[in-house]
Amino acid sequence: MGSRNGPFSHTLLVIHVLLVVTTVFSDSTESEKLVTFKRSLLKAEALSNWITSAAPCNGDKENWRGVICGKDGSVFGLRLENMALSGTIDMDMLAELPGIRTLSFINNSFEGPMPDVQKIRLLRSIFLSNNNFSGVIRDDAFAGMSSMRKVELQNNKFTGRIPRSLSEMKILVDLQMQDNEFEGEIPDFEQKNLKVNFANNRLYGPIPPGLRNQDPSSFAVVFVISPLIFRARTTAKNGYKYQQTTKLDKNNDYKTNTKDIEMPSYEEESYKRTPNGGKLQFVRNDITEFKLHDLLRASAEVLGGGSFGSSYKATLANGPAVVVKRFREMSNVKKEEFYSHANRLGSFSHPNLLPLVAFYHKKDEKLLITDFAQNGSLASHLHGKRKPNEPGLDWRTRLSIIKGVAQGLDYLYKELPHLVLPHGHLKSSNVLLNDAFIPLLADYGLIPLVNKRHAQKFMVAYKSPEFTYHDSTTTKTDVWCLGILILEILTGKFPANYLKQGKGGSSDLETWVNSVVREEWTGEVFDKEMKGTKNSEGEMLKLLKIGMCCCEWNIERRWDLKAAVEKIGELKERGSDEDYSSCTSDGAYSSRAMTDEDFSFSVTG
Ligand SMILES: *[C@@H]1O[C@H](CO)[C@@H](O)[C@H](O)[C@H]1NC(C)=O
Ligand SMILES: *[C@@H]1O[C@H](CO)[C@@H](O)[C@H](O)[C@H]1NC(C)=O
Numbered sequence: 001m002g003s004r005n006g007p008f009s010h011t012l013l014v015i016h017v018l019l020v021v022t023t024v025f026s027d028s029t030e031s032e033k034l035v036t037f038k039r040s041l042l043k044a045e046a047l048s049n050w051i052t053s054a055a056p057c058n059g060d061k062e063n064w065r066g067v068i069c070g071k072d073g074s075v076f077g078l079r080l081e082n083m084a085l086s087g088t089i090d091m092d093m094l095a096e097l098p099g100i101r102t103l104s105f106i107n108n109s110f111e112g113p114m115p116d117v118q119k120i121r122l123l124r125s126i127f128l129s130n131n132n133f134s135g136v137i138r139d140d141a142f143a144g145m146s147s148m149r150k151v152e153l154q155n156n157k158f159t160g161r162i163p164r165s166l167s168e169m170k171i172l173v174d175l176q177m178q179d180n181e182f183e184g185e186i187p188d189f190e191q192k193n194l195k196v197n198f199a200n201n202r203l204y205g206p207i208p209p210g211l212r213n214q215d216p217s218s219f220a221v222v223f224v225i226s227p228l229i230f231r232a233r234t235t236a237k238n239g240y241k242y243q244q245t246t247k248l249d250k251n252n253d254y255k256t257n258t259k260d261i262e263m264p265s266y267e268e269e270s271y272k273r274t275p276n277g278g279k280l281q282f283v284r285n286d287i288t289e290f291k292l293h294d295l296l297r298a299s300a301e302v303l304g305g306g307s308f309g310s311s312y313k314a315t316l317a318n319g320p321a322v323v324v325k326r327f328r329e330m331s332n333v334k335k336e337e338f339y340s341h342a343n344r345l346g347s348f349s350h351p352n353l354l355p356l357v358a359f360y361h362k363k364d365e366k367l368l369i370t371d372f373a374q375n376g377s378l379a380s381h382l383h384g385k386r387k388p389n390e391p392g393l394d395w396r397t398r399l400s401i402i403k404g405v406a407q408g409l410d411y412l413y414k415e416l417p418h419l420v421l422p423h424g425h426l427k428s429s430n431v432l433l434n435d436a437f438i439p440l441l442a443d444y445g446l447i448p449l450v451n452k453r454h455a456q457k458f459m460v461a462y463k464s465p466e467f468t469y470h471d472s473t474t475t476k477t478d479v480w481c482l483g484i485l486i487l488e489i490l491t492g493k494f495p496a497n498y499l500k501q502g503k504g505g506s507s508d509l510e511t512w513v514n515s516v517v518r519e520e521w522t523g524e525v526f527d528k529e530m531k532g533t534k535n536s537e538g539e540m541l542k543l544l545k546i547g548m549c550c551c552e553w554n555i556e557r558r559w560d561l562k563a564a565v566e567k568i569g570e571l572k573e574r575g576s577d578e579d580y581s582s583c584t585s586d587g588a589y590s591s592r593a594m595t596d597e598d599f600s601f602s603v604t605g
């Protein structure tokens, strides 16, 4: 018996020894790798039982806290949730664990960029929600990750666009991106059975076709933290991009069908309970008053996420279309100040100002409601996509727009004499055009309401040279913004540096202005789309010089508003040439002394 079993037992023994050896060997390396991984974490007290003298797994049972063990006894995943961890997630080390397929770091204190998930190609799920991750995620960050089923990034501080590679992961079923600062448009997703959530980001534009079946709340602008919930469902068929407030009903091709905005009943309850809740303060009496309730019931479409917050076009039943703008960054202003300033803005009446209709003030919610301008923003006309045969704005229209802008600005200076920056945020996306193409200034007079830090980061006046270099603004700062706008209108070039946050945009804008000046000398300065009429070149050139005198770096020499308004007012659609040769603060031209003879260019040709 013994002899018959001998060789068999021997074989078993060898196999057993081999198994023990390989298990011990692989366990010890997994342990070592995980302990090395742990070293890059901070505040890892919760992982005190991660020590190399024990294996992470005992069969498919975990020995170590937060380890998920596979059937084969190797580490299948990590679930390090609610552990107050911070520091670095060492993906290189995790990538050395061949069996790892899932990672969760939910509710810790990790910061910085998203860990490079591609280091573990076979990963099936990654959960990073409720941390402080930030920064842009590369477009191709998920490229080639064909096993991925779940990606949860919600409640972090991610910025930039939604990475396109997410839409290429074929078997993805769950994508949670809400409560971040993602911006731009949502790429299309074609995965079947995919559940997404993009709510409460800075996204804009139509909901792409592949996502039309999603729960509308997945695109809501805010969740329950704020009482206001817009539940929007879009049936838009085009990819037209809304930047700030751009044209909407331009024609059928651009038309975004309205979405249903609905306020869940418990939200309405919360409005009723709060004192003064739900009360819109109307500042004009030429409009039939409506209630916040009506506004939230109205069909609405998202216009975009500007630098202050999102805006919506709401079309009231039997009523006009209005624009509702939510301001996130006005928390430092007391209610009384807010009321008094908003009422003041509401008292303004000028053909070139977008009129305020009503406002709403609550601790955590501030809304300004304005008229809706039919023809979108000047920016969308200068820089937006056009249909092939659609002409650009002609000289005549551009001139009348800039004249209107100057008039509107002049009015603001008269009405708000106590403010250094009566407008503060003059740029082409804040110049809206009504059905007759009359320009209407928007987002004016907000400096007293917007939190200072936010204002200095986003508002155009703070990109001026004087603020960049001397931390100061003057009553000529809005004139500088007007100058940039004039150059933008004439050249058709977008001063891209507006998009930069914070200070420092101005040195780039200087470069931009200088490039305009250089091109002036080469004769290619004017937008080719700007068809001039006969004899209009001289007037264009005058406007160009006015623009330059407004953009003058030296504040002493820069024109004041009065001079700029006067000179703009004198411009004609076409005219005889008059020689300007100096640029001094009293409305003459000097520093960039140029005469018409210096240029040979043709706009009409
Ligand atoms: C998040 O983690 C902390 C411990 O760091 C815990 O106290 C808290 O309850 C967790 N929050 C949730 C929502 O689980
Ligand atoms: C994120 O950072 C903010 C401050 O920057 C802090 O107040 C907050 O507690 C952090 N959140 C987490 C989950 O660590």
Ligand SMILES: CC(=O)N[C@H]1CO[C@H](CO)[C@@H](O)[C@@H]1O
Binding pocket: 247, 249, 250, 374, 375, 434, 435, 436
């Ligand atoms: C060029 C352009 O978009 N024009 C439109 C301006 O608004 C009016 C009224 O909505 C339209 O009729 C124009 O087509």
